[in-house]
Amino acid sequence: MKQHLSTHPRHHFLGLQLARHPLLAQLDDGALAELIDLLEMHDTHRGECMLEQGSRELRQFFVLEGLLKRIVTSPQGREMTLRFAGEGDFETCYEAWRRQDAVAYSVVCAASGCVASLPMSEWCAFLARHPQAQQVFHDRVVTLGQTLVDHAVGLLLLDASARVDAFSRRHPQLIGRLVQKDLASHLNLSAETLCRLSRRTEMRLACA
Template sequence: MNDETFLRLKAFFPQVNFQGLDESWFRSLWVEKTFNQYDIITEAGSIEHYFYFVLEGVQALYILNEKGQKVVLGFSYTGSPSGVFDSFIAQTASSTFLEALKPSTLLGIHLSDYHHLFEKHPEFHKWGHLFFQNVLFGRLFREVELLTMSAEQRYVTFMQRCPEELKVIPQKYLASYLNMKPETFSRLRASVTY
């Protein structure tokens, strides 16, 4: 891991004081993984062994409905965390897929190293608490949006808050995430300003 990558990774853990941490040991915990566009990173039915930090790319987390269609639950992108968190923490089979929508480079930490990091440096517990609290709040806000907003409101809200790199992925993924047909998404994209 080069110095620039290390600084990006450190910035992901703002609650952690890296002064007393063995930098070379911390770097050694992370492995760089690359994926081509549309590679499956984690398959439904498998157990997630890595927590990822996205260096580059966009990924979608989705399930397959009874018709075999992808139902997108969320995205990860440059600078964000990625992975199938419930499977990673519980070490149970994933019900979801994680797919690279663009060529992606991820830094991954294996579960055993993740636990060792938390044991050796308890300040990571504060980060973990805040991280999973934010995940929970994000899921709650998403449920409220899906249950209370019109398709147009969901579209505008999403487009106002999403990073630019999400705006250029195939619109069928965005439409699925927003719980609308691709035709509706296309119509809104052409007619609604945000």
């Protein structure tokens, strides 16, 4: 369900979440109010597709509650989860918007919550009016790109056990929140292999 923040039953709490979001925390009250007028609020449910691969209706997402996942689907129908975005994180179609191209991945809800979004054209126009926010966003996009590259390299260089250990170290806040299928897709493992390795990791932690 989409609605404006002012009509959302939890508008006060979600407004505070927006004000504290790392991409928006440097905005003054006037700039934040300007952005809020542009936003749509989405109460999301696990499995709900927020953006389809190949779409040209490009959007910027701010995660206030729950989790989003970025998925790419091969021509053969095989899915791989490229990343997860939790509270205080974001999803973006910036590169597709910059190239004036269709988006190369889907954005799907991995855990129910609430997400704010607006069209990429409106987000980029807003950033052009607020250079400090623009710099923060561009820095985060660069960091995101490097994270995706590092993950791809890890899939090539690390064995299955090392992938599970690395994810546990880098994203402890996500452990326990993700279903096995989603995490297995992210680590390019079968669900059975991930289950076996996860039990082994839990045993090591219990003995430490």
